[in-house]
Amino acid sequence: MQAQDIIYPTDAGLYCAPGDFFIDPLVPVARALITHGHADHARAGHGAVLATRQTLEIMAIRYGEDFTAARQVAEGKVRIGGVTVEFYPAGHVLGSAQILVTPDNGPRILVSGDYCRTPNPVCAPWEPVPCDVFITEATFGLPVFRHPDPMGEASRLLASMAEFPDRPHLVGAYALGKAQRVIALARAAGHTGPIAIHGALKRLCDYHIEQGIDLGELVSASDPGDARLILAPPSAFASPWVQRFRDPVLSYASSWMTVRARARQRGVELPLVISDHVDWPQLTSTITELAPQEVWITHGAEDGLLRWCELAGIAARPLRLVGYEDEPE
Template identity: 40%
Template sequence: MGDMVVVRKEGLYCVPGQFYIDPWRPVDRAVITHAHGDHARWGHKHYLASAQSVGILKSRLGQDINIEGLAYGERIVHNGVTISLHPAGHVLGSAQIRMAFGGEVWVASGDYKVEPDATCAPFEAVRCHTFITESTFGLPIYRWDPQQDVFDDINRWWRRNADEGRTSILYAYAFGKAQRLLSGLDPSIGPIVCHGAVEPLNRVYREGGVALPHTQMVSETEKADLKKALVLAPPSASGSPWTRRFGDYSDAFASGWMLLRGARRRRGVDRGFVLSDHADWPGLMEAIHATGAHQVIVTHGSIPVMVRWLCQIGLDAKAFDTEYGEEDDEAVTATPGEPQAPPEAAQEANDA
């Protein structure tokens, strides 16, 4: 049998199953790993996703999309291919896609992280013959501190600003990162205010059973209370008239890229907090080894480094050219179809 999954102009295609995985052009049947915009696009005739993703996908793509939800671990057979979805630990509802056919098992990871957080099901290693992995932070320089250390740092920054009567604005991607940050905030410090792009997704998370602290909109907050507030907003709000209403404020950005020299400067913020919903280098290696896969296919990110390293340690590694990463909050710079680490990442990798 040839490769079970190949790249076509529409996206990753399961040949025997005759369906696509996170396709970037409209297709008849799409299996979706998660609801970020670069993986879940409008226009497919039929969607299959995790049951936890259904509400988010409808909120982002339209209530009338034709979508089927599958519980984690539940199996269905389509054109002879047994399909099941398994937690990826990336955001609420994120899933790895397991495909079994003719005695071969392939797993497409989508985006993932191995460190658990309170807002989504933890990553589950799935044994397979071939593993398709992302490589957003696929350089040895990327090593995350424990998330509780980051949460503690954010709360100290917020508390100091509140004591000085200064609003704290924290920029983070509206879906996934914002809710993860919320789960680690200390609401005793002051009110938590959310941008209009964040608050609707908070409701989806709460409806999905995720416990989050109380949040409110700017319009629901007294002006005096804003001086002690932490405001969660998407990166697009930075420098906009919306932020100027807060007067004296300190701002910060939460991203894995904040590990790099110069990234905070380019963002033009006071603070950078290193928190990513993607696996770091040790996490990627841990996930790959846990699958037991003898063939690894690397997508979007630091592809050449990952492929070379995996070949050096004895795995059969190659790459797929995809269009993922274009709308990822983590991406600081990107070229069409292939997200790239900021320029200093290559130098820092050499220095590591």
């Protein structure tokens, strides 16, 4: 059985024929396997969902307990139709996983979802999984994207707070994963005071704390008190909410801050290059390390990675799945 007969792209997303299921489907389907809880990968309304326990709990937080008719925690090897599936940590956000699909007679196919190899204090680290076909994103699949040490970026944030003690520092970070990572990095860099969070971040921050992740003292951004570091979803910066803070230092944590023109367009004074995705060196080194026979690219900067694979003598093809965001802004 050929790989392209086992898993292939459809209008509804990536479909596994011998298992009759979709992986991170773009619309409600009868059976879905979900890599992680970001909204462009984890949608409500599926008949049945298989995912890690933490991803299922995050989906319940976001969509309500009745987000699916049936749910199953992915533990060990799970048999579905004519394939066996296994979930491995992806290092992206809490609960994120890579999904290995192994048919009875055919190649081992690894669907990586979104993944990151840089150590992340708020989720389990990425694990290498041997495979014949590696299905990868290419969100930052260009040589310009080379992520600095996240601790160095956190130190830059604290240095700015020391330089401008009378100005609140507002950091834009999406609610699942990035906000908690920025908080944890700030703590590791030496910030011991309270950190204020926008209301949209509270429930997921609470969930991380429930999972044993220490985020220190968190207070509401509606009443920040002495807190001089405030986190909010990036969308809040375009709303009247931001006007309650006098002369703030606007910051944004994203790999897109590598592109300084984007920072200027958004009025970001302190760009922080902190990403939960692989950068170009990590992307190419992952392919080299796993040494798959084929590389399939779901979305992102496909052309750059296709050219690299061609030069490296690795068979590659784009899937051009529409509906996944690059790193959310």
